[in-house]
Amino acid sequence: MVVTHFPSRAAGVADRMSGFIAHLRLNGLKLGPGETGEALTALTQVSATDVQEVRLALKTLLVPDADTWSTFDALFDAYWFNAGKTRSGTASTHVRTQSARPTLWQPHLNGAGADTEGQNETTPSHGDGDAEGVDGRLIATRSANLRKRDLRELMDEETLREAEAAARRLAQAIRDRRSRRRKRSQRGALLDLRRIQRTSLARGGELLDLHYRKRPDRSMRIVAIADVSGSMTVYSRVFLAFIKGLIDTDTSADAYLFHTRLMRITPALRDHDTLRAAGRLSLMAEGFGGGTDIGGCLANFVKNHAAKAVNNRTVVLVLSDGYCTGTPEALADSLSKIRRKARRVVWLNPLLGWKDYAPVNAGITAALPHIDAHLPANTLDALAALEPQFAKL
Amino acid sequence: MTHLELQGSLSATGYVADESLSMALHLALALGRPLLIEGPAGVGKTEIAKALAEMQSIELIRLQCYEGLDASHAIYEWNYQRQLLSIRAENTSEEELFSEKYLLKRPLLHAISRDKAPVLLIDEIDRADEEFEAYLLEILSDFQITIPELGTIHAKTRPIVILTANGTRDLSDALRRRCLYVYVDYPDRDSELAILRKRVPHVEDRLARQIVGTVQAIRREDLDKTPGIAEMLDWAAALSGLGVNDLTEDRATLQATLVCLLKTAADRGALPPEVLDRILGKVA
Numbered sequence: 001m002v003v004t005h006f007p008s009r010a011a012g013v014a015d016r017m018s019g020f021i022a023h024l025r026l027n028g029l030k031l032g033p034g035e036t037g038e039a040l041t042a043l044t045q046v047s048a049t050d051v052q053e054v055r056l057a058l059k060t061l062l063v064p065d066a067d068t069w070s071t072f073d074a075l076f077d078a079y080w081f082n083a084g085k086t087r088s089g090t091a092s093t094h095v096r097t098q099s100a101r102p103t104l105w106q107p108h109l110n111g112a113g114a115d116t117e118g119q120n121e122t123t124p125s126h127g128d129g130d131a132e133g134v135d136g137r138l139i140a141t142r143s144a145n146l147r148k149r150d151l152r153e154l155m156d157e158e159t160l161r162e163a164e165a166a167a168r169r170l171a172q173a174i175r176d177r178r179s180r181r182r183k184r185s186q187r188g189a190l191l192d193l194r195r196i197q198r199t200s201l202a203r204g205g206e207l208l209d210l211h212y213r214k215r216p217d218r219s220m221r222i223v224a225i226a227d228v229s230g231s232m233t234v235y236s237r238v239f240l241a242f243i244k245g246l247i248d249t250d251t252s253a254d255a256y257l258f259h260t261r262l263m264r265i266t267p268a269l270r271d272h273d274t275l276r277a278a279g280r281l282s283l284m285a286e287g288f289g290g291g292t293d294i295g296g297c298l299a300n301f302v303k304n305h306a307a308k309a310v311n312n313r314t315v316v317l318v319l320s321d322g323y324c325t326g327t328p329e330a331l332a333d334s335l336s337k338i339r340r341k342a343r344r345v346v347w348l349n350p351l352l353g354w355k356d357y358a359p360v361n362a363g364i365t366a367a368l369p370h371i372d373a374h375l376p377a378n379t380l381d382a383l384a385a386l387e388p389q390f391a392k393l
Numbered sequence: 394m395t396h397l398e399l400q401g402s403l404s405a406t407g408y409v410a411d412e413s414l415s416m417a418l419h420l421a422l423a424l425g426r427p428l429l430i431e432g433p434a435g436v437g438k439t440e441i442a443k444a445l446a447e448m449q450s451i452e453l454i455r456l457q458c459y460e461g462l463d464a465s466h467a468i469y470e471w472n473y474q475r476q477l478l479s480i481r482a483e484n485t486s487e488e489e490l491f492s493e494k495y496l497l498k499r500p501l502l503h504a505i506s507r508d509k510a511p512v513l514l515i516d517e518i519d520r521a522d523e524e525f526e527a528y529l530l531e532i533l534s535d536f537q538i539t540i541p542e543l544g545t546i547h548a549k550t551r552p553i554v555i556l557t558a559n560g561t562r563d564l565s566d567a568l569r570r571r572c573l574y575v576y577v578d579y580p581d582r583d584s585e586l587a588i589l590r591k592r593v594p595h596v597e598d599r600l601a602r603q604i605v606g607t608v609q610a611i612r613r614e615d616l617d618k619t620p621g622i623a624e625m626l627d628w629a630a631a632l633s634g635l636g637v638n639d640l641t642e643d644r645a646t647l648q649a650t651l652v653c654l655l656k657t658a659a660d661r662g663a664l665p666p667e668v669l670d671r672i673l674g675k676v677a
């Protein structure tokens with residue numbers, strides 16, 4: 001709780017205004033000294049003794065986006081009326097870096113920095129059977145010994161690196177697309193007559209310099225939505241490494257996690273400070289390994305993120321096994337909405353590569369009509385084999 | 394002029410602005426800063442620029458943004474065909490070739506070269522590419538445009554700049570910092586009633602209340618495309634055109650006129666007669 005008291009030496013309006021700007025800055029608004037001056041100028045344009053007018057004027061001037069628009073009034077009251085407002089903490093993430101479950105991501109995010117305690121927690125104990133479907137056998141892998149090994153044993157550094165590499169190749173395969181319109185370029189198939197004539201003016205009307213047009217690259221965006229609920233625990237780390245690979249390769253890619261709630265993890269994955277990234281991810285993963293509400297989470301995605309994240313050049317990847325506590329109708333409804341906006345919706349299902357698996361559970365049956373492809377993602381080979389599939393999409 | 398007087402003059406042009414919007418406009422005019430308006434579709438973001446132009450009886454210059462909008466469509470372009478023709482026909486000198494005669498002024502250049510400051514509406518800025526946003530920053534901060542062949546053109550007058558966005562993509566911090574900001578939401582019942590009375594004055598009092606109540610209730614339903622104010626006005630015009638006096642009377646006509654409000658098949662499906670009956674029951 002940051003309650004502001006006016007410093008006793010605060011003399012006039014200017015002093016208090018700079019205090020207010022500092023108070024807003026403390027609460028996460030990005031304001032500079034220029035704004036302080038602007039705010040004071042704005043006060044001269046309204047009746048500065050009318051609280052409501054001043055509130056509206058400062059709101060217009062200092063608020064940058066819709067989120068802050070709704071919280072500004074509370075911040076305003078907190079400063080000018082000492083009503084008090086809890087600081088929305090960005091600083092507090094550091095405190096929890098070592099708590100709860102940061103270990104899940106530590107091996108690849110932290111590199112060598114992972115502490116020994118973390119390592120112990122990271123290595124899962126065998127035979128506790130905390131996840132569904134662990135005892136099944138993997139098929140369709142080239143290597144015979146992998147077939148027999150429990151997936152949990154595969155979670156070593158090398159596997160994670162391979163998953164990242166597979167994701168990079170995939171991201172590159174998806175990215176390489178062309179536009180339909182032509183733009184000027186150094187080399188290209190078509191001559192740019194307009195530009196040729198324009199530059200010919202400098203040569204007395206002789207067509208000496210040639211210019212070209214070509215179709216510029218129009219990369220596809222990738223939006224990955226990964227299930228990290230209980231039934232997916234064994235795959236989560238590989239999938240997260242996979243998503244990190246996607247995010248690293250493609251600056252426009254976007255990533256989300258869900259279990260019972262949906263969280264955007266792109267900023268955390270892009271964080272250059274790996275320790276802080278692990279901390280942020282661990283905070284987000286609270287409730288990790290619990291139930292799944294795919295329908296609800298996808299509905300949340302459609303409502304809050306889809307407008308920004310999904311356009312007609314987006315491939316949406318859903319990584320999930322389709323076991324869902326919500327209603328299948330909600331899932332089908334959200335998926336159909338996503339599909340209408342996105343170029344492609346691809347469901348990567350770790351169970352699909354399993355022997356005798358048939359997509360019969362309610363969630364996946366509801367989803368099937370609304371997805372463009374339902375692909376296996378149970379082994380590294382399966383992930384690597386996605387590349388030609390995506391090149392076709 | 395205070396913001397309340399501004400609110401009054403806007404109201405005279407038929408635009409009902411709430412307090413925060415009129416304050417934002419007042420500050421934008423007083424401080425000469427661009428105003429960024431965000432909000433859902435159909436709350437009158439574009440309309441505000443038109444109302445402002447009408448109120449001050451000045452010109453409105455509109456730049457509709459779209460993906461792939463570039464400098465040659467937004468700022469200026471040379472009229473190449475004309476230049477070539479005049480080279481062949483009259484052997485024009487170079488200075489003359491790169492004079493204003495051969496310059497095609499696109500909206501942004503047009504806006505800063507007027508004798509009387511116009512309203513410049515940059516509509517749906519979030520649809521334009523990020524590169525274009527960067528061009529815009531230069532123009533919005535200095536109000537000057539550099540044309541290499543001609544030199545720098547300084548604004549004769551500063552246009553009143555209004556930008557609208559509805560969240561297709563995140564705008565850059567730099568652009569947000571240059572602008573004043575106002576978030577316009579769907580109006581509450583009383584404001585919407587005031588808008589309806591202003592725009593469709595011949596609608597009867599009881600029908601107006603029913604229309605606004607129904608639209609407000611429909612907005613709370615889970616729809617793909619929530620009806621905005623424009624849809625509400627269309628609907629009111631349709632109902633009064635058909636001679637409907639009471640929404641609860643003629644259900645068949647009512648169902649038929651819903652095309653004004655619900656624009657997708659899924660939304661039509663989401664609002665079957667039973668749901669509509671429930672809504673009307675509450676309103677009436």
